[in-house]
Amino acid sequence: MTASKDVVVDIQKMSLTFQTADGPVYALSEVDLTISRGEFVSFIGPSGCGKTTLLRVIADLERATGGDILVNGVPAQQAREQRAYGYVFQAPALLPWRTIESNVTLPLEIMEISREERIKRGHDALKLVELNGFEKKFPWQLSGGMQQRASIARALSFDADLLLMDEPFGALDEIVRDHLNEQLLKLWARTNKTVAFVTHSIPEAVFLSSKIVVMSPRPGRIIDIIETDFARDRTLDVRETPEFLEVAHRVREGLRAGHSYDD
Numbered sequence: 001m002t003a004s005k006d007v008v009v010d011i012q013k014m015s016l017t018f019q020t021a022d023g024p025v026y027a028l029s030e031v032d033l034t035i036s037r038g039e040f041v042s043f044i045g046p047s048g049c050g051k052t053t054l055l056r057v058i059a060d061l062e063r064a065t066g067g068d069i070l071v072n073g074v075p076a077q078q079a080r081e082q083r084a085y086g087y088v089f090q091a092p093a094l095l096p097w098r099t100i101e102s103n104v105t106l107p108l109e110i111m112e113i114s115r116e117e118r119i120k121r122g123h124d125a126l127k128l129v130e131l132n133g134f135e136k137k138f139p140w141q142l143s144g145g146m147q148q149r150a151s152i153a154r155a156l157s158f159d160a161d162l163l164l165m166d167e168p169f170g171a172l173d174e175i176v177r178d179h180l181n182e183q184l185l186k187l188w189a190r191t192n193k194t195v196a197f198v199t200h201s202i203p204e205a206v207f208l209s210s211k212i213v214v215m216s217p218r219p220g221r222i223i224d225i226i227e228t229d230f231a232r233d234r235t236l237d238v239r240e241t242p243e244f245l246e247v248a249h250r251v252r253e254g255l256r257a258g259h260s261y262d263d
């Protein structure tokens, strides 16, 4: 494998089979993928095609049963130990007894960073998601969208270059989701982070991504990789353009080709 400094994630011939009481589950098969520095990569595909599993393998929360994976040029385990990524889950997973500020700075506390530095970094992270002023609130005092922004701030607090996001806006209504998509895009353009993002939504994938990875189930595999070329400072209006509709069409075709209606 080549360890270029511009390649953040390098996956070659990666497979993962879960052994279960009902027999093996072939979650991922022969996945080849590279993610370069500064890319925004979305993973889209039907339920069960292995999107979450793929993200978890990158995060070293799950071990591949075959193939190779490097993150920042080192094995995924080493990258995890070096805190190479921030991870955002489907649900905000904030601790209800902690204020927003102390939820966001929890990873820094675990890293034994001084209180003064924690407050500064927490403040910076909350500013990035436009939640400054809400430091002393508790999670229940915030809307679902704001809670998810706080969980993004937590993932940003220790300034990892790589952000892994597992369907972070799936549970939110469409208007809030649109707004957060725009905010996330601005944040990406401003910070130049590398993002790997799982979604079920075609418009969300096309709007956010510089690269869209279309997956199909049984076993989970990549069936198309689409590079897009929209301006970094695009707004939601881009969704009305022929270029956008063309990419969305290609994603839809890929999903249709890989989908079995017998399941």
Ligand SMILES: Nc1ncnc2c1ncn2[C@@H]1O[C@H](COP(=O)(O)OP(=O)(O)OP(=O)(O)O)[C@@H](O)[C@H]1O
Binding pocket: 018, 019, 020, 025, 026, 027, 045, 046, 047, 048, 049, 050, 051, 052, 053, 054, 220
């Ligand atoms: N720990 C596990 N043990 C056994 N099977 C698992 C485990 N985790 C996931 N699977 C199976 O692996 C396959 C891929 O699951 P995964 O959650 O990655 O899919 P997904 O594309 O993220 O689905 P969704 O969109 O519904 O979240 C599924 O068939 C799932 O049931």
